[in-house]
Each structure stands twice: as structure tokens, then as C-alpha cells.
Amino acid sequence: MSQVISFLHDKGGCAKTTSCVNLGFALWLLGKKVLLIDTDPQCNLTDTVDKTVHLEAETTIYDWLHDFKPGEMRSLPIYTRYDGLDYVPGSHSMSNINAELQLMYNREHRLSNFLDTVDPESGAKIRNMYDYIFIDCAPGGETLMNTNALVASDFVIVPTEAGIYSLQGLPRLLDYIEKVRTQLHCPVSIMGYLLVRWNAQKAISKEVKAYYSNEEEVKAPLFPVYVRECVRCTESVAYEMSLYEYSPDCTAADDYMRVAEYLIGRKARPKTWTPVKWGQIANAAFQRFTKEREA
Ligand SMILES: Nc1ncnc2c1ncn2[C@@H]1O[C@H](COP(=O)(O)OP(=O)(O)OP(=O)(O)O)[C@@H](O)[C@H]1O
Numbered sequence: 101m102s103q104v105i106s107f108l109h110d111k112g113g114c115a116k117t118t119s120c121v122n123l124g125f126a127l128w129l130l131g132k133k134v135l136l137i138d139t140d141p142q143c144n145l146t147d148t149v150d151k152t153v154h155l156e157a158e159t160t161i162y163d164w165l166h167d168f169k170p171g172e173m174r175s176l177p178i179y180t181r182y183d184g185l186d187y188v189p190g191s192h193s194m195s196n197i198n199a200e201l202q203l204m205y206n207r208e209h210r211l212s213n214f215l216d217t218v219d220p221e222s223g224a225k226i227r228n229m230y231d232y233i234f235i236d237c238a239p240g241g242e243t244l245m246n247t248n249a250l251v252a253s254d255f256v257i258v259p260t261e262a263g264i265y266s267l268q269g270l271p272r273l274l275d276y277i278e279k280v281r282t283q284l285h286c287p288v289s290i291m292g293y294l295l296v297r298w299n300a301q302k303a304i305s306k307e308v309k310a311y312y313s314n315e316e317e318v319k320a321p322l323f324p325v326y327v328r329e330c331v332r333c334t335e336s337v338a339y340e341m342s343l344y345e346y347s348p349d350c351t352a353a354d355d356y357m358r359v360a361e362y363l364i365g366r367k368a369r370p371k372t373w374t375p376v377k378w379g380q381i382a383n384a385a386f387q388r389f390t391k392e393r394e395a
């Protein structure tokens with residue numbers, strides 16, 4: 101049984117997609133089977149994971165949510181990036197989905213229905229085929245699409261910038277999740293706040309950390325690993341690659357790997373560990389995949 105986790109925040113540009121993609125890749129490098137779902141009309145996750153296939157994709161998350169009728173057999177919009185790392189591409193048409201969902205029966209549960217669909221090849225439900233299913237959400241809080249993501253999820257990870265605007269939208273987000281829990285009877289909860297763009301030299305980073313460390317106030321724990329400010333994050337987005345493909349030995353790649361290790365319950369690595377190792381493991385995995393594809 102997989103863990104389904106949404107990356108959600110009211111606020112735009114707080115590293116939802118960066119965290120969703122790179123944590124997904126990190127878990128995959130640790131041997132986990134991962135599915136990444138792009139629900140944002142901006143399609144940033146799809147562009148980063150696999151732009152070429154995205155452009156040729158026959159079906160996307162939009163086709164499924166828009167046309168799907170329960171019991172109907174149709175090809176699933178699931179594509180493989182690397183063996184064990186799959187994704188559901190987004191679509192720019194998702195900008196219409198909130199209005200369209202309004203008119204649909206079961207409108208809050210359509211993404212959840214998708215995860216309960218049986219894969220004709222394996223005979224298993226999609227939600228049982230992976231260790232982790234990550235849903236990248238669009239900014240802007242309370243929309244029907246984001247409600248679908250929450251209803252489908254066990255947990256939410258809230259990426260939180262270690263900067264001045266980090267408290268913006270938090271009360272709204274907490275209210276929203278509470279409403280989905282109580283009014284739609286879904287057991288979703290916040291797994292934790294993930295501090296990103298962390299800079300130990302800046303006073304504001306420390307203030308934000310102190311605020312989010314008060315679990316009673318913010319209603320969920322702070323992840324014990326912070327993702328440092330790292331220029332490779334912006335560069336990797338420009339090159340449409342994950343950090344592990346673009347610069348596996350950078351600080352943010354190391355931090356996301358430590359968050360992944362924390363998620364699967366591994367103990368902290370010794371200080372003698374060298375991040376270059378992930379470069380070697382990632383390269384071997386990518387090369388193996390390329391050879392298999394060519395064969
Ligand atoms: N640790 C980091 N250090 C430096 N830059 C970062 C870091 N994490 C993310 N960024 C940059 O911040 C920008 C926003 O990140 P991202 O697209 O992941 O945010 P988002 O929350 O998904 O945005 P949106 O709300 O538009 O979907 C990107 O340019 C990304 O490269």
C-alpha cells in the first residue's frame with residue numbers, strides 16, 4: 101500500500117514542484133517505486149520530469165478527470181520515466197478543470213477514483229502499485245482540484261520558504277485541510293512543514309524555523325532536515341531536469357536525499373558520507389535505463 105502525499109500551499113513559488121520532483125527522484129534512487137502526478141496547469145512537474153513524452157502524451161490527467169466514467173476500461177495516463185519512476189502528465193487544459201468539476205457527479209473524489217482504478221496489465225489498483233504517490237498541486241489554495249488532491253491523499257507536505265512571506269496563507273491552509281477532514285470525512289493530515297531555501301546566515305531563516313518549531317501553534321511537525329538555498333535548483337528547472345540528473349552532488353540534492361531517508365525511516369548518515377556517491381548511483385541508473393530503452 102502506497103503513501104499518497106500532496107505538496108500543497110496557498111502560496112505560489114514556495115518550492116512545491118521542486119520538492120515533489122526531487123523527493124520523488126531521491127526515493128526512487130533509494131529503491132522505492134514512485135508515481136508523480138501533475139495537477140497544475142503550469143505543467144512544471146511534467147516539463148521537469150519528461151518534456152518530450154509530455155508533448156506526445158496521448159492521455160493526461162485532464163483527459164482522465166474530464167472524461168472518465170467509473171467501470172470504463174481505457175488507457176491509463178501513466179508513463180514511465182525510468183524503471184520504477186512513473187508519472188501522470190499534466191495539461192494546460194487543467195486551467196478549465198475547476199469550472200468543469202463543478203458540474204460533475206462525485207466532483208471531489210475523481211482523483212481518488214483514478215487511484216482506485218485497476219491497472220489492466222497488473223490487475224492491481226494504481227494506489228497499490230507504488231511505495232509513494234506524490235501529487236503536485238497548483239498554488240491558490242481552496243479549489244476543487246486541490247480538494248481532489250487532498251481527498252486522494254493520506255498526507256500533505258507543506259513546503260515553506262525560510263523567508264519573510266512564509267506565514268502568508270498558513271491559517272487559510274490549516275482551515276482548508278480541516279474542512280476537507282471534517283466535511284468530506286477524509287483522514288488526510290499534514291505530515292510536516294519542509295523548510296526550503298534555508299540559509300543559516302540569515303536571521304529571518306532562524307525566525308521562521310523557530311516559528312514552525314512550535315508544533316502547537318502550526319498544528320504539525322517541522323521536518324528535521326532543511327533544504328538549503330541552492331542555485332542549482334533554479335538552473336535544473338531551466339534545463340528541465342531533476343537535481344539528480346543535473347547536479348547530484350549539490351547541497352539541495354543532498355538535503356532532499358536526507359528528507360527521503362527520513363521519510364523511509366532511515367537513520368541519519370555519518371558525517372564522512374560524500375554526496376558524490378549519489379551522482380554515481382544516479383548516473384548508473386540513468387545509463388541502465390537508456391541502454392534498456394535502446395535495446
Ligand atoms: N532550495 C532552493 N534554492 C534556490 N532556489 C529554489 C530552491 N527551491 C526552489 N527554488 C526555486 O524557486 C522557484 C519556485 O520553485 P517551484 O516552481 O518549485 O515553486 P512552486 O511552489 O511549485 O511554484 P508554483 O506555485 O508556481 O507552482 C524556482 O525557480 C525554483 O528553482
Ligand SMILES: [Mg+2]
Pocket residue numbers: 116117118140144236237
Ligand atoms: Mg509548482
